[in-house]
Amino acid sequence: xxxxxxxxxxxxxxxxxxxxxxxxxxxxxxxxxxxxxxxxxxxxxxxxxxxxxxxxxxxxxxxxxxxxxxxxxxxxxxxxxxxxxxxxxxxxxxxxxxxxxxxxxxxxxxxxxxxxxxxxxxxxxxxxxxxxxxxxxxxxxxxxxxxxxxxxxxxxxxxxxxxxxxxxxxxxxxxxxxxxxxxxxxxxxxxxxxxxxxxxxxxxxxxxxxxxxxxxxxxxxxxxxxxxxxxxxxxxxxxxxxxxxxxxxxxxxxxxxxxxxxxxxxxxxxxxxxxxxxxxxxxxxxxxxxxxxxxxxxxxxxxxxxxxxxxxxxxxxxxxxxxxxxxxxxxxxxxxxxxxxxxxxxxxxxxxxxxxxxxxxxxxxxxxxxxxxxxxxxxxxxxxxxxxxxxxxxxxxxxxxxxxxxxxxxxxxxxxxxxxxxxxxxxxxxxxxxxxxxxxxxxxxxxxxxxxxxxxxxxxxxxxxxxxx
Numbered sequence: 001x002x003x004x005x006x007x008x009x010x011x012x013x014x015x016x017x018x019x020x021x022x023x024x025x026x027x028x029x030x031x032x033x034x035x036x037x038x039x040x041x042x043x044x045x046x047x048x049x050x051x052x053x054x055x056x057x058x059x060x061x062x063x064x065x066x067x068x069x070x071x072x073x074x075x076x077x078x079x080x081x082x083x084x085x086x087x088x089x090x091x092x093x094x095x096x097x098x099x100x101x102x103x104x105x106x107x108x109x110x111x112x113x114x115x116x117x118x119x120x121x122x123x124x125x126x127x128x129x130x131x132x133x134x135x136x137x138x139x140x141x142x143x144x145x146x147x148x149x150x151x152x153x154x155x156x157x158x159x160x161x162x163x164x165x166x167x168x169x170x171x172x173x174x175x176x177x178x179x180x181x182x183x184x185x186x187x188x189x190x191x192x193x194x195x196x197x198x199x200x201x202x203x204x205x206x207x208x209x210x211x212x213x214x215x216x217x218x219x220x221x222x223x224x225x226x227x228x229x230x231x232x233x234x235x236x237x238x239x240x241x242x243x244x245x246x247x248x249x250x251x252x253x254x255x256x257x258x259x260x261x262x263x264x265x266x267x268x269x270x271x272x273x274x275x276x277x278x279x280x281x282x283x284x285x286x287x288x289x290x291x292x293x294x295x296x297x298x299x300x301x302x303x304x305x306x307x308x309x310x311x312x313x314x315x316x317x318x319x320x321x322x323x324x325x326x327x328x329x330x331x332x333x334x335x336x337x338x339x340x341x342x343x344x345x346x347x348x349x350x351x352x353x354x355x356x357x358x359x360x361x362x363x364x365x366x367x368x369x370x371x372x373x374x375x376x377x378x379x380x381x382x383x384x385x386x387x388x389x390x391x392x393x394x395x396x397x398x399x400x401x402x403x404x405x406x407x408x409x410x411x412x413x414x415x416x417x418x419x420x421x422x423x424x425x426x427x428x429x430x431x432x433x434x435x436x437x438x439x440x441x442x443x444x445x446x447x448x449x450x451x452x453x454x455x456x457x458x459x460x461x462x463x464x465x466x467x468x469x
Contacts, residue, residue, distance in 0.1 A: 004151060007323045011330065012168050014187060019172025019180040030360045033177035034106045034346040035261040040182055042270040048182040048258050049271060050278055051189030051335035053085070053249060055136075056143020058286050059192060059332045061387035064306040066290030069231050070224030073290070076232055077245050078283035084246020085279070086272035088402075092250050093259035094268055095409040100260045107343065108256040109351040112408050116416030122351040124420050125401070128427065129253040130344055132397035134375060136252075137340050139390040141166060141379040143306070144333040146387075150310035151326040162379050165330060166372045169337040174365040178261055181338040188331035193282060195328040199317065200285035206316035207292060216295030224294055232444075240444035244392075244399045247450075251398030251405065253347065254339035303386040341368045396446040400426030403453040411461070418460035426453030 031037060040048060066073040096111060105111035109129065113122025144165045145158030172180050207213035217224050227233060232241045249255055262268045293308035296315065300308060313325035345364040349355060355363045382390065403426065404419040429452045432438055433445020440448060 003320065004323055004326060007327055008330070011327050015168065015184045015334065016172050018183045018187065019175040021176070021180075021183075023175045023180070030350075031106055032179070033361045033364070034342065034350075035257065036178040036182055038101060038261055039263050040258070040261045040267065041263050042267040044182050044186060045258065045262050045267050046271045046274050046278075047186040047189040048261075048339075049255060050193075050275070051185030051332075052181075052254055052258060052339045053252075053336075054189070054192065054282060054332050055140045055336040055391075056147075056329060056333050056387055057139060057391040058282060059196070059329050060143040060146060060306050060309055061139070061391055062283070062286040063290030063293065063309040063312075064303075064386060065388045066287045067294050067300060067305040067308045069233075070221075070226070070228075070294075071287065071291055072227045072233050074283060074287040075227070076238060076241060078279060078287070080242045080246040081249075081283070082276040082279045085249045086275045088247060088250035089259060089268065089272050089275070092402075092406050092409060093256070093262075094265065096256065096405075097260050097262050097265075097268065099409055105260070107347045107350045108253045108260070108405075109347045111260070112404075112416075112419060113351060115408055116419065118416040119351070121416045121419055122347075124423060125404075126347045126351050128397070128401060128423055129347065132251075132394045133253060133340050133344055134371075134378065135390050136394040137337060137371075137375045138378045138382055139387045139394075140333045140337050141375060142382070142385075142390070143387050144330055145379065146306050147310050147326055147329040150307050151314070151322075158383075159376075159380055163376055165334050165337065166376055169334045170341060170368055170372045173338040173341050174368055177361075178257075178342060181335075181342055182258075182261075184338065185335045188335040191324075191331045192328035193278065195324050196282055196285045198321070199289065199313065199325060202318075202321070203289060203292065203312055203316040207296070213292045213295065217291055218295075220295045220298050224291055234442065236442035236447075237444055240447035243450055244395050244444075244446055247402045248395040248398040251401045254336070254343040256405075257343045257346070258339065303384060303389075306387050341371060344368075344371055396430060396444075396449070397427070399446055400430055400449050400453050403450070403457050407457050407461075413466065414457065414461050415464050417464065418457045421460045422453045422457035425456040426450065429453075 062073065099115065100111045103111065103114040105114050109122040109125040112125055113119055141162040145162040148156045148161030149158050172184060204210055204213055214225065232238060259268065289312050290308055293312050297308060297311050310325065313322045317325065345367045348367045349360050349364045353363060401423060404422045407414040408419055426449045430445055430449035433440055433448055
């Protein structure tokens with residue numbers, strides 16, 4: 001317990017120091033605070049995107065769901081993610097970065113508000129971004145809490161760990177803005193990526209090697225090593241989820257904002273090349289640790305399976321290195337929370353409340369405090385939901401925004417009313433489908449929601465007079 005306390009204290013000290021150091025430049029202007037002066041080069045941009053993208057969904061949720069559904073989780077997620085994410089960075093992120101610089105936009109919502117010369121469009125984007133980002137933040141806090149409680153044998157309660165990561169992330173984000181979150185993401189991203197690679201080999205050796213680890217799973221539940229048609233593995237559901245997992249990341253406003261902060265096109269292209277390799281290095285261990293855990297710790301039910309990552313780290317790694325497993329989860333959580341706090345705060349300030357320019361940074365900081373408080377309360381209220389279940393709800397919602405994001409930067413004729421209609425219809429179909437109010441014929445509701453959002457955006461634009469906004 002003492003060793004964990006010391007390690008956590010040192011980790012928090014490092015990220016706070018980076019935040020303090022970034023403060024020297026963060027208050028110079030809203031552009032510096034919210035977008036790091038649009039100057040993120042290849043290395044920092046890549047680590048900022050990668051660190052922000054990889055949350056407790058990957059380090060807690062994926063091992064937990066792999067524990068229950070097996071090796072097929074890798075093909076369900078990682079293969080399409082590795083190709084889909086870089087493709088959306090190029091197809092949407094690249095023109096969005098250029099347009100944001102041209103229009104002087106500092107947030108994703110502001111970009112589209114200025115693109116269509118409509119404040120209402122910006123408010124609509126802000127509301128839907130917030131509706132799906134808050135639950136995603138909740139799953140991050142839950143992941144930190146679950147891991148902390150397991151690592152300390154309950155000495156640290158889930159709510160205490162969740163509160164701690166929220167407060168620390170809020171402090172350094174408020175101090176240094178985008179630059180602080182980007183710099184800390186370099187440190188955090190390196191920490192959890194190196195740990196996951198090390199954990200893969202160390203756990204494998206502790207279990208007797210790949211063959212022995214796999215044999216234990218075979219003896220316990222052979223279906224975990226085979227693809228079945230259960231859960232999301234049925235062909236139509238697989239196609240639906242493939243659409244979600246490959247497109248949702250560009251819909252994250254905190255990822256979109258980082259793409260807008262890229263220094264130049266060269267940095268963005270380099271990120272697209274590096275992303276598939278980095279994701280493979282992270283996802284292979286995440287899935288296999290969960291599958292191996294089914295052989296080592298059978299019997300975990302539903303949300304309780306989210307504990308498997310830390311259980312495996314405690315049982316099959318040296319004690320001192322297991323501490324880094326805990327820190328890896330904390331790093332993954334905070335590297336996303338900081339970006340989410342900053343981006344939602346910036347959109348409220350730039351697109352909704354619009355305070356005087358000299359008060360914009362202060363207003364953003366105050367909203368960050370209120371947002372953190374809301375997330376903390378929800379993380380306690382949603383105690384019975386698994387990390388994967390909460391993430392899935394958010395991911396499907398983000399996917400309904402992608403047609404408007406894409407058409408808004410790639411189709412000059414696309415209009416503001418078409419963007420709003422696309423978002424509203426897509427979300428209506430998603431909600432109605434979740435309540436089974438129309439036949440989905442084997443697809444997930446998000447499949448029809450995405451298709452409806454595309455069709456609505458195109459049709460409304462075509463029937464609108466040319467030149468209308």
